[in-house]
Amino acid sequence: MLCFRLSTTLLLAATCSLMTAVSTEKAITCGSDGNVQRLSCDDGVISVQTALYGRADAVTCSEGRPPAQLSNTHCSQAGTVDVVKKRCDGKRECELNINVFYTSDPCYGTYKYLETTYTCIPAIHLDACEGSLAQLQCDQGQVIFVYGADYGRRDQTTCIYQRPPNQVQIIYCSRPTRKVADSCNGKNSCTIAASNSVFGDPCVGTYKYLEVAYICYSIRQRQFLIQQNCSLLTGSFKTMLRLRLSTTLLLAATCSLMTAGKLSEVSLERAITCGCEGNVQRLSCDAGVITVLTALYGRADAVTCSEGIPPSLLANTQCSQVGTVDVVKKGCDGKNECKLNINVFFTSDPCYGIFKYLDTTYTCFPTFHLVACEGSLAQLQCDQGQVIFVYNANYGRLDQTTCIYQRPPEELQNIQCLSPAPEVADSCNGENSCTIAASNFVFGDPCYGTYKYLEVVYICEYPGTTPLP
CATH class of the missing domain: 2.60.120.740 (Rhamnose-binding lectin domain (RBL))
Known part of the structure; x- marks a missing residue:
């Protein structure tokens, strides 16, 4: 691991100087009942750009489908992007069950899918357990801008130490709040209580936590960003920082250290x-x-x-x-x-x-780490001139926290279900981009009745270079 840390200040400065290196992620989940879409950021937080529930072409999620179910390629459900943004913006990871879009049918008889594009924006991520104080802090000369905040519970792993099981069972209890932004924006530091008295109680009897994503910026940075048309404050931050410092950049830093003899x-x-x-x-x-x-x-x-x-x-x-x-x-x-x-x-x-x-x-x-829930498409992508090298790939289930949103408990119990997936390397190594379905059809079924996911670790390299062992 490289012995340096990119501070928020540096990330912000890098944001506008690297506008041409914007990295957009894409997640595609086929519309079978109960399939889960997972968005995640290794660094920073999610900013959803577009979302389609419907069908825009005859190829995506077409495997095994009759042509009649693929013919309507102008099918989209209104309001999809708002649903995904509400669930995912400002979070490091989020999951959506395809069932949430079954409230209406934009094109009866057509096999649909959920396609989301998003970026990972640099941000500081903070969790404060119920009864604790959330402390937002910036360096001297900088002030806070809150990108997103939620109070409730979204998983069974955060803020659970010595809590009785009945207090951490409900994981669909998360309420967006503007109170953190109203209290903290523009201040150098800010303390706010993670409590029902401040945010209300979205789920009585559940032990909750406050989740906050924020950035630190200086007045000088604000002026610079405005001059560069990055619009930090205007437009309620929606047009700001739409890029991510990808692992490709970390890899480039690694290579530069090695070639400079700085091992x-x-x-x-x-x-x-x-x-x-x-x-x-x-x-x-x-x-x-x-x-x-x-x-x-x-x-x-x-x-x-x-x-x-x-x-x-x-x-x-x-x-x-x-x-x-x-x-x-x-x-x-x-x-x-x-x-x-x-x-x-x-x-x-x-x-x-x-x-x-x-x-x-x-x-x-440094690597790319990708998870695709069963029924989704895993998309591996490198920058122009680079090719994929798959470091590790597995299909199955190793925990009860990944790809679980609105899945029945009996489909998540088996966490000793691991099957190596050499098919990913066979299909993707040496390619600039690669799409592979996370499905039993491709990898077999290592644990019947369990809802699985494909986990891939890969790097992007220039042809002719030798990856680490």
């Missing part, structure tokens, strides 16, 4: 877990994905994990289990985070009577 600026992460039964090692990347470099299960010195351990159990410092790095790489490479229970290494003992530990070094490699 010392690349950060190596290290995790050490002592070998007590049940201990768990966690690797994680704030940005990019894990690339495991080395892994030792055994003992290489007499100091690591030695507290309270008799010297006789530390004596062998030439102890290592063969194949450890392969086990860790298989479990962690290409993921944002992973967890390994020390028990997986108990299958053999490289040095009986020695107290062992797991010592892993890894880097965080």
Whole structure:
């Protein structure tokens, strides 16, 4: 992982200087009953540009459909973009069940789909649990502009520590609010309580949280942005910052560091877990994905994990289990985070009577991370002149938080459903862009009755370059 952080100030400055590098994301979800569309931003928050529920061509979501269901290519439901914007603008990720558009039918007999285009705008994202204070803060000389704020609950993972299950079950409880903007816009810092007394109670009995997306800007930046026709404040911010600093830029930064001989600026992460039964090692990347470099299960010195351990159990410092790095790489490479229970290494003992530990070094490699819910189309895209290299792809389900909006609970229970998807690499490697359906027809069905998703990690590279392992 590169040892630098792009501050909000720099992101804002980069926004207008990189107007020609606007990155627009597209999500397409076929209109089968219950299918879920997922929008997400690795950095910043979502700004929905367009949304179509209907049909604009005879090719999209056409697999297995009779021509009569594809013939009307001028079909669109009014108000679709407003529905998607209300749900998704200002959030890092959001999900929409296709069923929400079944209130009317813009073209009876035509097989429809939901197509959304959006950008990821740089923003600071803040969550404050109910009963806490949300503190918005900018650097000296800067002021706050709130892009979006919601009070309620949208998932079962935020603000749940030691809360009873009945208080976190309702996840369709989220109410947009302008009160944060009214209180904080134009101030250098601002504190607001995440409480029912301020925002009302959108779902009685549910433990809620306040979610805020905001930026910091200076008066000088505002003047510059206006001069460059970026319109920071006029137009209620809708025309502002419609780009994202894509992973391509991070990759370019990585390459420039390497070609400049600045490998010392690349950060190596290290995790050490002592070998007590049940201990768990966690690797994680704030940005990019894990690339495991080395892994030792055994003992290489007499100091690591030695507290309270008799010297006789530390004596062998030439102890290592063969194949450890392969086990860790298989479990962690290409993921944002992973967890390994020390028990997986108990299958053999490289040095009986020695107290062992797991010592892993890894880097965080900048990548594109894409998730397409079952029934959607995954679209991999690189800049002109670059081609795709798929780093990792899986089809199935590994959690109960992804692609879940309005799905029945029984379709989300199996989280041990992982099937490698080499078809993505076979179809997309070496291409500038690639579309592949997240469906059982393409990948088979690794867990019948479970609603699945396709997860892809890929990079964009210039032809002839060698990707990292």
